[in-house]
Amino acid sequence: MTIEATTAETRSYNWRRITRHPSLMEYNRLVMLVAVVNIAVFIAGLQEGRWFAESGFALGAIADMALINLSLGILIRQQRVVNALFWMATRIPTSWPLWLRWGAGKVFHFGGLHSSSTVSGTIWFGFLLYAMVANRIEGAALPSDQTLALSGAMVSLMVLLIVTAQGGFRARHHNTFEKVHRFVGWTVLGLFWAQTVSITQDTGGILMETPAFWMLCLITLSIVSPWLSLKRVKVDVVKPSNHAVLAKFDYGDTPFPGSSNAISHTPFGEYHAFANIPSPKESGYRLAISRAGDWTGDLIENPPSHVWVKGITTSGVARIE
Numbered sequence: 001m002t003i004e005a006t007t008a009e010t011r012s013y014n015w016r017r018i019t020r021h022p023s024l025m026e027y028n029r030l031v032m033l034v035a036v037v038n039i040a041v042f043i044a045g046l047q048e049g050r051w052f053a054e055s056g057f058a059l060g061a062i063a064d065m066a067l068i069n070l071s072l073g074i075l076i077r078q079q080r081v082v083n084a085l086f087w088m089a090t091r092i093p094t095s096w097p098l099w100l101r102w103g104a105g106k107v108f109h110f111g112g113l114h115s116s117s118t119v120s121g122t123i124w125f126g127f128l129l130y131a132m133v134a135n136r137i138e139g140a141a142l143p144s145d146q147t148l149a150l151s152g153a154m155v156s157l158m159v160l161l162i163v164t165a166q167g168g169f170r171a172r173h174h175n176t177f178e179k180v181h182r183f184v185g186w187t188v189l190g191l192f193w194a195q196t197v198s199i200t201q202d203t204g205g206i207l208m209e210t211p212a213f214w215m216l217c218l219i220t221l222s223i224v225s226p227w228l229s230l231k232r233v234k235v236d237v238v239k240p241s242n243h244a245v246l247a248k249f250d251y252g253d254t255p256f257p258g259s260s261n262a263i264s265h266t267p268f269g270e271y272h273a274f275a276n277i278p279s280p281k282e283s284g285y286r287l288a289i290s291r292a293g294d295w296t297g298d299l300i301e302n303p304p305s306h307v308w309v310k311g312i313t314t315s316g317v318a319r320i321e
Contacts, residue, residue, distance in 0.1 A: 025109065026103075026106040026109035026112065027109040027111060027112040028112065029109075029112070030109060030110070030112030030113050030116060031112045031115060031116040032116075033116075034069075034112075034113060034116035034117055034120055035116060035120065038065070038069065038120045038123075038124075041065065045061070051131075055135075055138070055140060056131070056134060056135035056138050056140055057131035057132075057134060057135055059128065059131055059132060059135070059143070062124060062127055062128045062131055063128055063199075063212070064211070065124045066121050066124035066125045066127075066128055067121075067211070067212055067215055068121075069117045069118070069120040069121035069124055070117070070118060070121030070122075070125075070219075071215050071218070071219060072113060072117040073113070073114050073115075073116075073117030073118035073120075073121055074114075074118070074219050074222060074223065075218070075219070075222055076110055076113045076114050076117070077110075077111075077114050078222040078225070079225075079226060079311050079312050079314045080225075080312070081222075082110070082314055082315060083312075083314060083315050085107050085110055085315075086107055086108075086315035086319050086320075087315075088104075088107075089104040089105065089107040089320065090104075090319065090320065092104050105320045107320070108316070108317045108320065115165070118158075118161075118162070119162055121158075122155065122158040122159060122161075122162060125151070125154065125155050125158060126155050128151065129148075129151045129152060129155050132147070132148055132151060133148065136148070142202045142203070143198075143199060143202050144198065144201075144202050146198050147195060147198040147199055147202055150191055150194050150195040150198055151195055153191055154188055154191040154192060154195060157184050157187060157188050157191070158188055160180065160184060161180065161181060161184055161185060161188070164176065164177050164180045164181070165177065165181065174270075174293075175270050178270050178271070182268070185223075186223070189219065189220065189223060192216060192219075193216060193220075196210070196212045196213060196216060199212075200213075225311075226310050226311035226312070227310055229309075229310060229311060229312065230267060230308065230309075230310040231251070231308070231309055231310075232267075232306050232307070232308050233249060233251040233306060233307060233308075233309050234249075234250075234251065234305065234306055235247050235248065235249055235263075235304060235305065235306060235307050236248040237303035237304070239300065239303060242291075242300065243290060243291050243300070244288060244289060244290040244291065244300065245288075245289050245299065245300050245303060246286050246287070246288055246289075247263075247286060247287040247289060247307075248284065248285075248286050249261075249284050249285055249286070249287070249309075250283055250284030251284070251309075252283075253284070253285070253313060254278055254282075254283050254284060254285060255276040255278055255285050255313040256276075256278070256313065256319075257276075257278060257318070257319075258275075258315060258316060258317075258318040258319030258320070258321060259275075259276045259313045259314060259315055259316060259318075259319065260273040260274060260275050260276055260313075260314055260316040261273065261274070261276055261285075261287070261309055261311075261313055261314075262309070262310060262311060263287070263307045263308065263309055264307065264308045264310075265299075265304065265307060265308070266308065267308050267310075269308075270295060271310065272295060272296070273314075273316075274287040274288070274289055275287070275288070275316060275318055276313065
C-alpha cells in the first residue's frame with residue numbers, strides 16, 4: 001500500500017470518527033440545520049430589508065417566519081406524520097447504497113426538528129413582540145394594546161415551555177414537565193388564535209383570507225386529533241415477578257410490529273408509551289412493563305383493571321428493525 005493510500009484511508013477513518021461523535025448524532029444535526037437555515041434567512045432579510053417597512057418593522061414578514069417554524073415544530077410530532085415518515089424510511093429498497101439506507105434508518109431522530117423549530121419559532125415570536133413595541137414607541141397606531149398583551153403572554157408561556165423541556169428539568173420533574181407541556185401548550189394555542197383574530201381586526205382584514213388562519217386550523221387539528229380517540233379500556237395484567245408485568249389488551253386494535261401505544265391511569269394524566277407486542281393470528285396486543293420509576297412501580301404494585309389510551313398506534317425505533 002502506498003503512502004498516499006494510507007494517508008487517504010487514515011483521513012477517511014478520522015472523518016468517520018468525527019461524524020459518529022455523540023454530539024454530531026442525527027438529532028443534533030437536525031437542530032443545527034434548522035438553526036443555520038433560520039440564521040441565513042434572518043441575515044438575508046437584513047440585507048434585503050425584508051424585516052423593515054417605510055415606518056418601522058415589517059410585522060407580516062416576521063410573523064410569517066414565526067408561524068413557519070412553530071408549525072413545523074408541532075406538525076412533525078403528529079402521530080400520522082410520524083407514521084408517514086417511518087413508512088417512507090422503510091420503503092427504501094435493500095439494493096440502494098448502504099449509506100443512504102443507514103441515513104433513512106435514523107428517522108427516529110425527527111425530534112430534533114421538533115425541538116429546534118419550536119425554539120426558533122419562540123425566538124421569532126420574541127422578535128415580533130419587540131418589533132410591535134418598537135413600532136408603537138415610534139408612534140404607530142397599530143398593533144393595538146390587546147394584540148400587544150396577547151403577544152407578550154404568548155411569548156412568556158412559550159419560554160416557560162422551553163425551560164421546562166430541558167433534559168435536566170424533565171429528568172427531575174417529569175410529571176410537572178408533562179403537565180406544563182400539555183396545559184400551557186393548549187393555552188399558547190388559544191392565545192395564538194386570539195392574537196390572530198386581534199391582528200386581523202387591527203388591519204381590517206378578513207380572518208379566513210389570512211394564511212395564519214388556515215395554518216392554525218391545521219395545527220389545532222393536529223393537537224386535538226389524538227384526544228378524539230381517547231378511551232378507557234380493559235387490561236388484563238399478569239405479574240410474573242415484582243419487577244415487571246405483562247399487560248394484555250383486546251379492544252379492537254391490533255398494532256403492527258415495531259409500534260407503541262401510550263397509556264395512563266387518568267384521561268389527562270401522565271402518559272407513558274410502551275412497545276407493542278402483537279401475537280400472530282391473535283387480536284389485541286401485549287405490553288411488557290418493567291419497573292423504571294414511580295409510575296411503573298405503582299402499576300406493578302397495584303395492577304389496574306382499566307387504563308386510558310389516546311391517539312393511534314405509532315411507529316417507534318423498533319419499526320426500523
